[in-house]
Amino acid sequence: MTAAEPSAVEWTRRVRTGEWSARQVTEHYLQRIATLNPRLNAFVEVWAASAMEQAQRVDQKRAAGQQLGPLAGVPIGIKDNLCVAGQVCSAASRMLANFRPTYTATVCQRLERADAVLMGRTNMDEFAMGSGTEYSYYGPTQNPHRAATGSKAAGPGAAGSVANGSATEAGAGATEGYSPGGSSGGSAAAVAAGMVPLTLGSDTGGSIRQPAAFCGVYGLKPTYGRVSRYGLLAFASSLDQVGPLANSPEDLESLFRTIEGADDYDATCLSSAAVRDAEEALGDWRQRPLRVGFVAEHTELSLDPAVRVAWETTRDYLQSQGATVTRVSLPYQAQAIAAYYLVASCEAASNLSRYDGMHFGHRANLPESTSLEQVMAASRGEGFGAEVKRRILLGTFALSQGYADRYYQQALRLRQAIRQDFATAFQSVDVLLGPTTPAPAFAIGAHRQDPVAMYLTDQFTVSANLAGLPAISIPVAASGDLSRGLPVAVQFHAPPCGEPLLFHVARLLHRWNLSHLSAGCAEGNGASIKDSAGGRS
Amino acid sequence: MSVTGWLILLDESREPECVSGSLFFCLPKLVRLTPQSWDLAAVKVLMTELNSTSQPAAEPEVTMATISKLERLACLQLAEPDRQALVADLAKILSDARSLTQLDLSAFEPATQGSSPGNVLRADEVAPSSTLEQALANAPDVSGPYYHVPRVLE
Numbered sequence: 001m002t003a004a005e006p007s008a009v010e011w012t013r014r015v016r017t018g019e020w021s022a023r024q025v026t027e028h029y030l031q032r033i034a035t036l037n038p039r040l041n042a043f044v045e046v047w048a049a050s051a052m053e054q055a056q057r058v059d060q061k062r063a064a065g066q067q068l069g070p071l072a073g074v075p076i077g078i079k080d081n082l083c084v085a086g087q088v089c090s091a092a093s094r095m096l097a098n099f100r101p102t103y104t105a106t107v108c109q110r111l112e113r114a115d116a117v118l119m120g121r122t123n124m125d126e127f128a129m130g131s132g133t134e135y136s137y138y139g140p141t142q143n144p145h146r147a148a149t150g151s152k153a154a155g156p157g158a159a160g161s162v163a164n165g166s167a168t169e170a171g172a173g174a175t176e177g178y179s180p181g182g183s184s185g186g187s188a189a190a191v192a193a194g195m196v197p198l199t200l201g202s203d204t205g206g207s208i209r210q211p212a213a214f215c216g217v218y219g220l221k222p223t224y225g226r227v228s229r230y231g232l233l234a235f236a237s238s239l240d241q242v243g244p245l246a247n248s249p250e251d252l253e254s255l256f257r258t259i260e261g262a263d264d265y266d267a268t269c270l271s272s273a274a275v276r277d278a279e280e281a282l283g284d285w286r287q288r289p290l291r292v293g294f295v296a297e298h299t300e301l302s303l304d305p306a307v308r309v310a311w312e313t314t315r316d317y318l319q320s321q322g323a324t325v326t327r328v329s330l331p332y333q334a335q336a337i338a339a340y341y342l343v344a345s346c347e348a349a350s351n352l353s354r355y356d357g358m359h360f361g362h363r364a365n366l367p368e369s370t371s372l373e374q375v376m377a378a379s380r381g382e383g384f385g386a387e388v389k390r391r392i393l394l395g396t397f398a399l400s401q402g403y404a405d406r407y408y409q410q411a412l413r414l415r416q417a418i419r420q421d422f423a424t425a426f427q428s429v430d431v432l433l434g435p436t437t438p439a440p441a442f443a444i445g446a447h448r449q450d451p452v453a454m455y456l457t458d459q460f461t462v463s464a465n466l467a468g469l470p471a472i473s474i475p476v477a478a479s480g481d482l483s484r485g486l487p488v489a490v491q492f493h494a495p496p497c498g499e500p501l502l503f504h505v506a507r508l509l510h511r512w513n514l515s516h517l518s519a520g521c522a523e524g525n526g527a528s529i530k531d532s533a534g535g536r537s
Numbered sequence: 538m539s540v541t542g543w544l545i546l547l548d549e550s551r552e553p554e555c556v557s558g559s560l561f562f563c564l565p566k567l568v569r570l571t572p573q574s575w576d577l578a579a580v581k582v583l584m585t586e587l588n589s590t591s592q593p594a595a596e597p598e599v600t601m602a603t604i605s606k607l608e609r610l611a612c613l614q615l616a617e618p619d620r621q622a623l624v625a626d627l628a629k630i631l632s633d634a635r636s637l638t639q640l641d642l643s644a645f646e647p648a649t650q651g652s653s654p655g656n657v658l659r660a661d662e663v664a665p666s667s668t669l670e671q672a673l674a675n676a677p678d679v680s681g682p683y684y685h686v687p688r689v690l691e
Contacts, residue, residue, distance in 0.1 A: 468651020
């Protein structure tokens, strides 16, 4: 919604005109992080020194009359699974607590080229496996709209040491407060609280959109292949995609345009020709009323009243603006979540086999006589957390003799069915409207005893990953009574490379949100967190 | 049938149980398959995999023995309380997958990708890569220019 802080686009304008220097902007946000992070634990490490150096280079470029990049001087938070050479990249895991990559992810290289300022790494579920940013080596992140009170968000050392550039230690974490969603919960919370204007996340089954919905910000899962995965620690390679989180559609698009594009280091990236062809296949949507699909199966589901109202009023609003709304059917949606957890776990079991404690990562300290295999097994047992172990074992089971056909192959068949469902739907509509999540944010710990209940919070987001489609989560101004002061959101899917359609819808709804914002909507509690940092604009 | 290529086997002393999963690093062995020189072990693995995709399996029952087997396959050592919790967790997750496993999806080809951009090739040219120093930078233990690992050979 309306951020108390200026947008990224506005900051770049100020830096270009000299109204603010990049160093001043960076200092301003370092101060905000230092104030807010002890309570939210959104950042697990702040790169204060290197951020100030980057900002200084931007100022020097401007002083020398050189052209500045599209994100000049804009501070950005980086999810802790994206590599930046020389900085720790841990995927919030003990396994990689001391891992310093020797190369930089393509998306981060593009940010540096765009003159953005990389502020630090944001908290996440370990190896992006989770929906609440609770399964983190660094303790949980708090939702800025309903953070725990009276205690620090993370364990000993979380507050002061972060701002000084050292990682926090694993801690017991808060025992109350609400989840920011996950796995990119640190990125969503940081943007929602105005700790940085922009963040990067990654989305394997909803890990950008679900936390964006829980925190009341915009989040985009791009088309598979639009954004390079080089330097992203792999979870499930056929599903993973890097994407932006922001407080406005303009900022979201600005960050997306900076990071997207073909990359020689990722063979799954779409070529510019393929993107052009796919965009042409979208047709002349700019010349005619928007055609919105309303998924029939969603109406039968048990949804939180706040989510249902947000979804239906969004539909009515778009209709009032001239859009045509059609009911469409996605018959295999109900099984998508099961298929997703099987496919993702199978790929994770394979991808995470690289962490054996031999070449990098945690190695168990055992007597010299211990065999190679025992050391590997012990290292993995010590290095991985509970949810990661659960998924590795599930994936291993689903790939094992006698069960591969029943589980893995069946899930892949359903994936094909879902692809075809979407292709059929998009013959008659431009975008599909649905909820992002079944309910607003849950309390931290609510799903700790029941992993399946946690998995179900992703039931509306996983299909986009299975089908490789772009999807966006858009916050909707909701009734404060219904949503209990927590943000609610809707989600739109588009055909491959339909990101322009999603940005168009987001801009429409952003204007609508602005005109409807009043006391009691999602901004209420979040604003109190932002204001406590003494923000200036 | 004419088969050529390589298969990576698990520990020879074990029944081959997972050739497409996560365990290539556990005591691997390379076996070459050619039409002329069949290696019995390799054929056994091949047939196991073929069988695994053609015979319907019974509804699985998750027990402590299942967890122990998965630990071995995944080269992942669990603490005792974790083992007990995982019996219940896996059983519940697999039970919830029943709505998927009971569907007739025979009309759909398995899709390993969401979209299919086709194969992507680049020129096979030499380019700079990691230096020795970079490659060893994150190693838990090094010995001169080498990774230092526990004893592999008896």
